[in-house]
Amino acid sequence: MGPKTQLLIGVLDELATVLESDGDSHWSGWMRKARARLLNSDYSGIEYLLSAYGGMGSLNDVVLGQTYKNGVFEWKPGHVELNEKFTALSSKAWELADAIKRSQ
Template sequence: MSWRVVTLTKLLDEAAALLRAYEQTGWAEWLAKDAMRIRSRDGYGIEHLLSAYGGMGSLNDVVLQRSNGVEVTMDFNDNERFSKLRSEIYELAMTCRPTDR
């Protein structure tokens, strides 16, 4: 497995864990499944992952926050980390796309 694929799947795992910590299970599962597909060399994993980045309600719109029913709290550091992960994942995924498109 190339270093790009190894790095990409590690970043996906980290992003999924961060999303789970904020109960963003839908996105966490999306990224975890794509990591599994990519590790198993399923070419659809990259395309499916990249499809998360387009349009309204996309991964780009996710903000990590917690709500206890009364107050909403956001951790600046976690949001900064997630934003960085999201960008790194996209950039790396673009370099891993199949060339026969």
């Protein structure tokens, strides 16, 4: 396992944790599944991760920190920082996965 893959595994763990902190189970599960494949030296984890990006309903469309209280939309406290962290981790994961894919 190369250094980029090791770094990606850590980023995916952080990304899943951020998603879970906002109650997301779909995308956090996706990140954990990709991470598990990479931990098993299964290259399909790269393709699986990259398939989460792009298109309608993709990881690119995720916005964290939203809620409804008494039927009224509200932003959760700290939503700006949460989304900044999510965006940074998501971008880093894509960049690493793309670099690994290109090197194959």
